[in-house]
Amino acid sequence: MDEPVRTYYGRPVLKxxxxxxxxxxxxxxxxxxxxxxxxxxxxxLTGHTGLADRVRWVAAAGAGASPxxxxxxxxxPRRFLNMLRVFKPTSAMSMGSWLLSAYATAxxxxxxxxxxxxxxxxxxxxxxxxxxxxxxFATYTxxxxxxxxxxxxxxARGQLPFVFGASAGASAGAAGVLVGPAGQRAxxxxxxxxxxxxxxxxxxxxxxxxxxLGRPYEEGDGARFATAAKACTAVGAGLLAADRRRRWAxxxxxSLVLAGSVCERWxxxxxxxxxxxxxxxxxxxxxxxxxxxxxxxxxx
Amino acid sequence: xxxxxxxAGTRYGxxxxxxxxxxxxxxxxxxxxxxxxxxxxxxxxATSYDNTVSLGANTWRHVAFIEQPAIEQPAIQQPAIQQPACEEPACGESxxxxxxxxxxxxxxxxxxxxxxxxxxxxPTGAIFTTEFQTIVVQDDICNGCGYCVTAxxxxxxxxxxxxxxxxxxxxxxxxxxxxxxxxxxxxxxTDSIQFGxxxxxxxxxxxxxxELDSSGVVGARLYGHDEDDGVAGFGAFxxxxxxxxxxxxxxxxxxxxRHLWSMWRTAAAAAGGLAVxxxxxxxxxxxx
Numbered sequence: 001m002d003e004p005v006r007t008y009y010g011r012p013v014l015k016x017x018x019x020x021x022x023x024x025x026x027x028x029x030x031x032x033x034x035x036x037x038x039x040x041x042x043x044x045l046t047g048h049t050g051l052a053d054r055v056r057w058v059a060a061a062g063a064g065a066s067p068x069x070x071x072x073x074x075x076x077p078r079r080f081l082n083m084l085r086v087f088k089p090t091s092a093m094s095m096g097s098w099l100l101s102a103y104a105t106a107x108x109x110x111x112x113x114x115x116x117x118x119x120x121x122x123x124x125x126x127x128x129x130x131x132x133x134x135x136x137f138a139t140y141t142x143x144x145x146x147x148x149x150x151x152x153x154x155x156a157r158g159q160l161p162f163v164f165g166a167s168a169g170a171s172a173g174a175a176g177v178l179v180g181p182a183g184q185r186a187x188x189x190x191x192x193x194x195x196x197x198x199x200x201x202x203x204x205x206x207x208x209x210x211x212x213l214g215r216p217y218e219e220g221d222g223a224r225f226a227t228a229a230k231a232c233t234a235v236g237a238g239l240l241a242a243d244r245r246r247r248w249a250x251x252x253x254x255s256l257v258l259a260g261s262v263c264e265r266w267x268x269x270x271x272x273x274x275x276x277x278x279x280x281x282x283x284x285x286x287x288x289x290x291x292x293x294x295x296x297x298x299x300x
Numbered sequence: 301x302x303x304x305x306x307x308a309g310t311r312y313g314x315x316x317x318x319x320x321x322x323x324x325x326x327x328x329x330x331x332x333x334x335x336x337x338x339x340x341x342x343x344x345x346a347t348s349y350d351n352t353v354s355l356g357a358n359t360w361r362h363v364a365f366i367e368q369p370a371i372e373q374p375a376i377q378q379p380a381i382q383q384p385a386c387e388e389p390a391c392g393e394s395x396x397x398x399x400x401x402x403x404x405x406x407x408x409x410x411x412x413x414x415x416x417x418x419x420x421x422x423p424t425g426a427i428f429t430t431e432f433q434t435i436v437v438q439d440d441i442c443n444g445c446g447y448c449v450t451a452x453x454x455x456x457x458x459x460x461x462x463x464x465x466x467x468x469x470x471x472x473x474x475x476x477x478x479x480x481x482x483x484x485x486x487x488x489x490t491d492s493i494q495f496g497x498x499x500x501x502x503x504x505x506x507x508x509x510x511e512l513d514s515s516g517v518v519g520a521r522l523y524g525h526d527e528d529d530g531v532a533g534f535g536a537f538x539x540x541x542x543x544x545x546x547x548x549x550x551x552x553x554x555x556x557x558r559h560l561w562s563m564w565r566t567a568a569a570a571a572g573g574l575a576v577x578x579x580x581x582x583x584x585x586x587x588x
Contacts, residue, residue, distance in 0.1 A: 162570045
């Protein structure tokens with residue numbers, strides 16, 4: 001922080017999150033799965049059934065991994081069903097649990113129906129449900145983090161959903177490039193490109209909005225992952241854009257975009273810890289708010 | 301010891317008047333004893349008399365010690381109503397130059413916010429508001445998701461390593477149910493921790509600030525008594541002698557859920573953007 005702030009022996013005002021490695025991977029798997037289900041639906045509706053059939057498995061894998069990661073992160077995993085004993089609109093985690101339950105059920109059922117091969121109308125219905133639930137599932141995790149007292153998350157509440165949504169789109173597109181059948185990969189490539197560019201842009205907008213509160217992205221783990229995310233996403237997008245014919249370029253580019261999406265979630269996750277650990281972020285941002293309110297003539 | 305007569309439906313809380321705290325930590329000990337809170341280890345901080353460090357899963361009262369350069373002001377007196385008859389010659393008079401520093405001591409505790417972030421974000425309903433409008437975690441419901449930990453603007457609630465559940469001050473809900481004063485307030489030898497109906501405490505606190513101001517004490521202020529603040533007022537509020545951050549408290553705490561609806565709108569917009577990107581990717585749907 002630029003202006004010196006008074007603290008209690010430099011001790012944190014906030015607690016660092018209790019969350020461990022499962023959470024950033026959940027943020028990634030949820031985004032990948034949700035956006036992939038969107039891709040499946042769009043592909044089906046436009047006749048790209050080959051692409052849809054392959055990407056559906058990406059969605060199913062992500063939808064299967066998500067609840068496992070979430071449950072593993074609980075302090076008392078055997079009580080995971082307590083998540084569903086209330087429906088609580090003031091809790092992003094409650095709403096997210098319901099959304100995850102509905103979405104994962106739809107995605108798993110659509111994969112199951114694809115294997116079974118009968119009931120095509122019901123299959124389309126579940127592809128539709130998974131696609132429509134998948135999109136909010138890909139962005140709600142941003143609210144999960146933003147609805148906290150951690151300055152680097154809460155003060156980025158206007159940008160974080162776009163960072164996560166773009167990153168989810170990029171990863172689903174990249175997965176489509178990797179697994180899609182020859183001749184049907186072009187839409188996936190376009191999605192990966194659009195997502196990658198939007199991800200880089202949204203992160204930049206977030207950094208401007210955060211100003212000095214964004215310093216956790218410029219030092220320590222937050223910076224390492226942010227730099228890796230930017231490099232992977234940019235180079236990956238460059239490779240995807242530059243050469244459509246050489247398969248190795250597409251595969252490398254798509255892999256890098258996926259890695260960039262993983263690193264993006266890890267950078268946001270780690271930045272939150274750094275933001276909570278340093279009392280200066282909390283005190284400086286709140287002091288500034290108080291000063292602004294005083295200027296505006298409201299009682300402090 | 302006469303029992304209190306606590307009324308369900310009345311809001312009770314703490315007024316912690318730090319101007320008379322002597323840093324004895326009886327509150328910390330009484331809290332641990334009554335609530336059978338596990339030990340929190342021993343860390344020798346070597347910065348002050350505070351080796352408790354902070355509130356957490358195993359620390360529900362925490363006495364902060366701040367050493368500052370002395371300021372010119374009269375010695376702080378007990379509230380007039382509690383003041384003993386003054387017999388010693390020097391009693392009540394400041395002794396100039398006797399100390400070149402002063403101690404600020406403050407017993408911190410869960411704020412029992414009117415708009416409590418931990419309760420609002422809890423996905424299991426484990427955290428609830430009692431009939432005394434205090435905030436309590438039901439341990440048999442909590443599944444240890446840790447969401448309350450990131451939500452609390454004061455860093456109060458924490459997951460306990462040994463059992464994975466979230467723990468914090470209950471304002472001695474069990475004692476209150478039995479018409480007993482919470483353990484910390486009961487143990488406090490200087491009435492720095494006062495327990496009672498919140499309305500009464502607020503009025504008493506206002507009078508105390510006036511008393512200190514008029515006796516020439518510098519910097520007395522209430523923290524958390526205002527219902528218009530970011531958490532709609534604390535159920536456990538404080539009289540401080542310096543800025544909140546000096547005691548490790550946030551100067552302008554806000555319940556993050558205050559902005560939840562705008563966050564949902566943003567997430568919906570981002571999901572919409574994703575839908576547009578998907579549609580755009582298939583617009584030129586030549587199968588190339």
